[in-house]
Amino acid sequence: MDLLSIKNLEIEFPSRRGTVVAVNDVNLTVQPGEVLGVVGESGAGKSTIGNAVIGLLEPPGRMSGGEVYLKGEQINNLSSEEKRKIRGRRIGMIFQDPLTSLDPLQTVEQQLVETIELHLKLGEAKAKERAIDLLHQVGIPNPELRVKHYPHQFSGGMRQRVVIALALCAEPEVIIADEPTTALDVSIQAQILELMRKLCQEKQVGMLIITHDMGVIADITDRVAVMYRGNLVEEGTTQKILGNPDHPYTKSLISAVPRPDIRLKRFPMVDYIEKEEDRKKLLDISTHWLGQARDFDAVEGPLVEVEDLVMTFVTKPAFLKKNRQTFNAVNGVSFEIRQGEVFGLVGESGSGKSTVARMISGLYKPAKGAVKFGGTNLTEIKSEKELDYFRRQMQMIFQDPFSSLNGRMRVMDIVAEPIRFHKLTSSNAETEGIVMDLLEHVGLGRQAAVRFPHEFSGGQRQRISIARALATRPRFLICDEPTSALDVSIQAQILNLLKDLQEELGLTMLFISHDLPVIRQMCDRVGVMKMGELVEVTETEKLFTAPEAPYSQELLSLMPKLDNLSQQGLQVEGA
Amino acid sequence: MEKTIEKTRFERFLDSDVWHSFKSSPVAIISSLVTLIMILAALFAPYIAPHDPFDLVSIDIMDSNLPPAWQEFGEARFLLGTDDQGRDILSTIMYGARISLFVGFASVIFSMVVGITLGLISGYAGGRVDAFIMRVADIQLSFPAILIALLIDGVARGIVPKELHEELSIYVLIFAIGISGWVQYARTVRGSTLVERNKEYVQAARVIGIRPGTILRRHILPNVMGPVMVIATIHLAIAIITEATLSFLGVGVPPTTPSLGTLIRIGNEYLFSGEWWITIFPGITLVILVLAVNLLGDWLRDALNPKLR
Incomplete structure (x- = not known):
């Protein structure tokens, strides 16, 4: 008998613009001790399945068909009171954000004891003992002491361990984990996944893990179900799906995953989801305005030099300077970016890599140090x-495509703004022509100009951002996590586009990412940052084959391996 | 071909969630209809009012203190009766609502301009400028708004020469009510500005090199206007009430150009001698107007709040 079985599940969301079928005829089973991964891109319906199983569909969503069985017992038609008894007791849950899934006003002990008492009917003393035991099991050091602490006193990874402890409280038979590591850094992700895997096997719990991340899938799952637009397109063992997928969508998805092991020329087969507008009749850059010689002085030597940069943030403001408390987000960082190269900065969240980018682009004023562009020290210029x-000469592409465009302006005005501001053209007609060409060149098509940002998907908005950044004909482009908010197949398209543009326009780039495989695909040289300091600067290939600094070695060892990925249709750089 | 994709502003409005919410809310439809009718009646008072209460030729003292038409001694000419000078109540209400609405709208616009400007500066500049503006706002908030309006009104009357009092009193009133209301706008706009200025589209504009003034005007201002419109609607009701209160207390508009508040005050003196209609009808008009505007504001607040959708 299957532990958890989902049969012909159908979920729809009625709205005033018609009913959206979020999940269509999905069949899944989970066995004891097994980890089943549900993978898919945003909007594929994967989280909706998890919510439906535990009876927490957000209204107006509703189950319009199918059955859910727990150990052969149908649970989807129970009353909400009976469902509530199953939640937590027989089905545990782990959510994405450890900060919001714990009550900030209660100690960890109070939250654990409350759940234990509720479900296991133990006395308070017994429940407290069990709470400490649980924290011990999930690997929190000093559980006797830590149990009295509030959630904010734990780091992100520790907090997620507490959430796991909470899910394990009542010894559930099934655990549903919805993007359990998405909010965490790679190093912590690896630990948490290992913990979950171990607990699953020890306690013979079945786990349904919902994620968009192929690294997580490769690390922890036994079997994988691939979702695409509400449909289950393929299901099989993890090895089979990653190594030899059958469905064209799965193939395209796997080929779009940035690989840590080899460097590709381009990502193949990336247009399954979102077709690029025809870029065939590309502009002849050599004759077009975009590629024409600009009035910039030629530069000898490196284009950008950063010398001993320090950035200080005030953590406790005060009227008097001496009472302020400060924190150095960046501490003595120096490197140079050569003309025409793509320089990567990699590090975990809080390592200061974005802060460096913001200092170079002039958004932050460094507390100390110099930013030199073509030999001129920008920090000394006052006018x-x-x-x-x-x-x-220097433009920037941001991380979040949903906030990087002003929603009140048409795409035409957004892209034309830098041209108009710097008065780069002689007439408005010329400006508009250039904007149209640019939009076409980034794969959007000319008619995009008259529309508003909200009419576009995340990937398309990122194309608009790129067009805006190119509108001043810069020679240096800063990309601050340009694809970390995007789905893998869209990420692959955007990375392809950036590679093409870099080549065509001879751009120099600073490419910032927390994602090592992406860095490997994009960069010529890399700097590794840790807590505001640069620990290593080296050639990308050297970093991945022979890292020197201990921290780089650690980062690389924690990176999801993904070494059995299908290699269909790939073109390896230099091969 | 491009024309077919481009939606006009009107088409976008018809497709918006706000319009949809409006269509499905009877309260919103009724209150906006009531408000609209009142505004139109006030606006076109000179053309549609049955009498001109300020034309001395047409007023007959013999018609004074007539009750409403359906009462004994009432006359069909004067639907809602007449006051002590023989003026038609319905007409004076229409003319009075004109003054009330004018003062209301003008002081709301005045508050908005001051509040939005200071809020934008405060939120964007931060630091000491922000601290200063917000402390001034805090100090003002520790006094009741009506007291501030009274104070400014009193000071202004002291400064302005006596012969100009009647002429300028309405502008003094607008200034007084406007100044007493800017804090709400400034606080809301400052809050939204703090959120917006950290968004990446603002940073993108800064990387391009666009100066702070242009960023505030072109990028931040349009994105903070949603909550401002909600406050403005509710504030309109408050401004009308404040004007009525000041006029009722005798420090508002002069009796020669009576507003609803002035009418209520004049009628108040006759309330206990039996001529109730002189004060009750302007009072009811004021209540309906303010209620309608308030309900409209409440609806708008809910419609623009994504959490309540």
């Missing part, structure tokens, strides 16, 4: 007019 000359 805005003089700075404008350098601003034109």
Whole structure:
């Protein structure tokens, strides 16, 4: 008998613009001690399945068909009171954000004891003992002491361990984990996944893990179900799905995963989901305005030099300077970016890599140190007019495509703004023509100009951002996590586009990412950052084959392996 | 071909969630209809009012203190009766609502301009500028708004020469009510600005080199206007009430151009001698107007709040 079995599940979301079928005829089973991964891109319906199993569908969503069985007992038609008894007791849950899934006003002990008492009907003393025991099991050091602490006193990884302890409280038979490690750094992700895997086997719990991350899938699951637009397109053992997928969608998805082991020329087969507008009749860059010689001085030597940069943030403001408390987010960072190369900065969250980018682009004023562009120290320039000359040469692409475009402006005005501001053209008609060409060149098509940002998907918005950044004809482009908010197949498209543009326009790039495989695909040289300091600067290939600094070695060892991925249709760089 | 994709602003509005919410809310439809009718009646008072209460030629003292038409001694000419000078109550209400609405709208716009400007500066500049503006706001908030309005009104009357009092009193009133209301706008706009200025589209504009003034005007302002419109609607009701209160206390508009508040005050003196209609009808008008505007504001607040959708 299956531990958990989902039969012909159908979920729909009625809205005033018609009913959306979020999940369509899905069949899944989970066995004791097994980890089943449900993978898919945003909007595929994977989280909806998890919510439906535990009876927590967000209204107006509703189950319009199918059955859910727990150990052969149908649970989807129970009353909400009976469902509530199953939740937590027989089905445990782990959510994405450890910060919001714990009550900030209660100690960890109170939250654990409450759940234990509720489900296991133990006395308070016994429940407290069990709480400490649980924290011990999930690997929290000093559980006797830590149990009295509040959630904010734990780090992100520790908090997620507490959430896991909470899910394990009542010894559930099934655990549903919805993106359990997405909010965590790689190093912590590896630990948490290992813990979950171990607990699953020890306690013979079945786990349904919902994720968009192929690394997580490769690390922890036994079997994988691939979702695409509400449909289950393929299901099989993890090895089979990753190594030899059958369905065209799965193939395209696997080929879009950035690989840590080899460097590709381009990502193949990436247009299954979102077709790029025809880029065939590409502009002839050599004759077009975009590629024409610009009025910038030629630079000898490195284009950008960063010398001993320090950035200080005030953590406790005060009226008087001496009472302020500060924190150095970046501490003495120096490196240079050569002309025409892609320089990567990699590090975990809080390592200061974005802060460095913001100092170079002038968004932050460094507390100490110099940013030199073509030999000129930008931090010493006072006049805005003089700075404008350098601003034109340097543009930035941001992380979040949903907040990086002003929703009240048409795409035409968004992309034309830098051209108009710097008065790069002689007439408005010329500006509009250039914007149209640009939009076409980034794969959006000319008619995008008259629309508003909310009419576009995340990947398309990132294309608009890229068009805006290119509108000043810069020679240096800063990309701050340009794809970390995007789905893998869209990420692959955007990375392809950035590679193409870099080649065509001879751009120099600073590419920031927390994702080592992405760095490997994009960068020529890399700097590794840790807690505001640069621990290693080296050639990308050297970092991945022979890292020197201990921290780089650690980061690389924690990276999901993904070494049995299908290699269908790949073109390896240099091969 | 491009024309077919481009939606006009009107088409986008018809497709918006706000319009949809409006269509399915009877309260919103009724209150906006009531407000609209009142505004139109006030606006076109000179053309549609049955009498001109300020035309001395047409007023007859013999018509004074007539009750409403359906009462004994009532006359069909004067639907809601007349006051002590023989003026038609319905007409004076229409003319009075004109003054009330004018003062209301003008002081709301005045508050908005001051509040939004200071809020944008405060939120974007931060630091000491922010601290200063917000402390001034806090100090003002520790006094009741009506007291501030009274104070400014009193001071202004002291400064302005006596012969200009009647002429300027309405502008003094607008200034007083406007100044007493800017804090709400400033606080809301500052809060939204703090959120917006950290969004990446603002940083993108800064990387391009666009100056702070342009960023505030072109990028931040349009994105903080949603909550401002909600406050403005509710504030309109408050401003009308404040004007009525000041006029009722005798420090508002002069009796020669009576507003609803002035009418209520004049009628108040006759309330206990039996001529109830002189004060009750302007009072009811004021209540309906303020209630309608308030309900409209409440609906707008809910419609623009994504959490309640």
